[in-house]
Amino acid sequence: MSARDGRPSRLRRLTALAEQAASREHILERLKSGSMHALLSVTAAVVAYIPPSSLGLQEGFWAAITALAVTQAELSATHSTARDQFLGAAIGGAVGAGFAYMLGHSLPVFALAAFIALVLAWLTNVPSAARLAGITVTIIMLVPHKTSDLTMLASRFGEVTWGIVAALIVATPVSMLRAHLEARHREASERQAD
Template sequence: MSPPDTHPSRTDATLRVIRLRRAQRALDGLFRSLPLGRRVRTGIFMAFKTVLSALAAYAIGSALHTEQAFWAAISAVAVTQPHFGDTRGAGRDRCLGTVFGGIAGLLGLSIGGSGDMLSFGLALGLVTLACWTANAGPAARIGGITTAIVLLVPSQGPRWEVPLYRLGEVILGTLCALVIGWLVSRLEEHADRKQETEAS
C-alpha cells in the first residue's frame, strides 16, 4: 500500500490562490466601507507610526554616518503597515529582498559590470526566481529594486559596499518600523478597549 500523498495537487494550490485573492478583495472592501471617523482614526495612527519610524531611522542612520541614511527612512515608510503582523511580514520581505538583490547585483557586477544590460537582465531574473522559490514572492519586487541600484546606479569604492550599506540601512529602517509599530499597536489596542468600555 502506497503512502498517502502529502503534497497538495496543483488544483488545490490554484484554488487556494483564488480564495486568498477573494479574501483580500473582501477585506479591502470592508475597510473602505468603514465609517469616516473610523478611517480617520486608523489614518491618524498610521501617520503617527510612519512619521515616528521614518524620523527615528533617518536620525539613527545619520548619527551612524551610513552612506545614505535616507534609505533607512524609505525602508521604515515602506515597511510600516496598519497592523503589526503586516508590518512584521513586510519587514521580513524587505530584508530578504535586499539580501537576494544584493547577491544578484554582485553576481551581475562580476559578470558584466555596472550598467551592462545583459548582466542586469540576468541578475533581475535570478533574484525574482530565487525569491519565489524561497516562498517569498513579495520580496521579489524589493530584490529587483536592490539589484537595479547595485547594477545601474554609479558608485565609487569596492563593489561590495553598495549592497552591504543598503542592507544595513534597510535593516535599520525595518527595526525602527517594527519597534514603533509594536508600541503604537499597544496604544491603539488600549484606545479600542477604552472605546468598547465606553460604548457598553
C-alpha cells in the first residue's frame, strides 16, 4: 500500500467511522449508567451539604464537594476513594496547620508544606492521597480565613470526613441492592438454562 493511492487515509477514516459506530451502539447503556451515577453522586452531595448548612456553617460546600469526589459507581471504588480523601485531608491538614503555626503564611512556607505533605502521602503507600494532601495544604495556607489555622484544620477535616460518610451512607445500600438484583438475575438465568 503506498501513501500516494490514498489507502492509508481511507483506512484511518474507516477506522474512525467504525469507532464512532461502536460508541453509538452503547449510548443507551452509557446514559443509564451515567444517570445512575449522577443520581447517586448528587444525592450524596445533598446529604453531605444539609447538616453543615443547617448548623450555619459557612463552608459546608466542602462536604458536598468531597461527597461528589468520593462517590463512585462501584462500592469498592467508593471505599478506595474515601480512604484516599480521608488520608489526604489528614496529612495535608496536619502539615498545613503545623507549618502555618510554626513558620507563618508565606509562599515559600506553603511550597515547603505542600512538598512535605505530598511526600508523606507517598510514604504511606497511598500515592493517590497526595493530591488531596496538597489541596488541603493549599486551602489551609492560601485561602483567606478569619479563624485560627487549627480551627481551619478541624473544619476542613470535619467537612471531608462528613462528605465521605455521606457518600458511604448513600452508596452502600445502593450497591447492596444492585448486588442482590444481579444475584437474582443470575439465579433466574441458571434456572432457565437447566
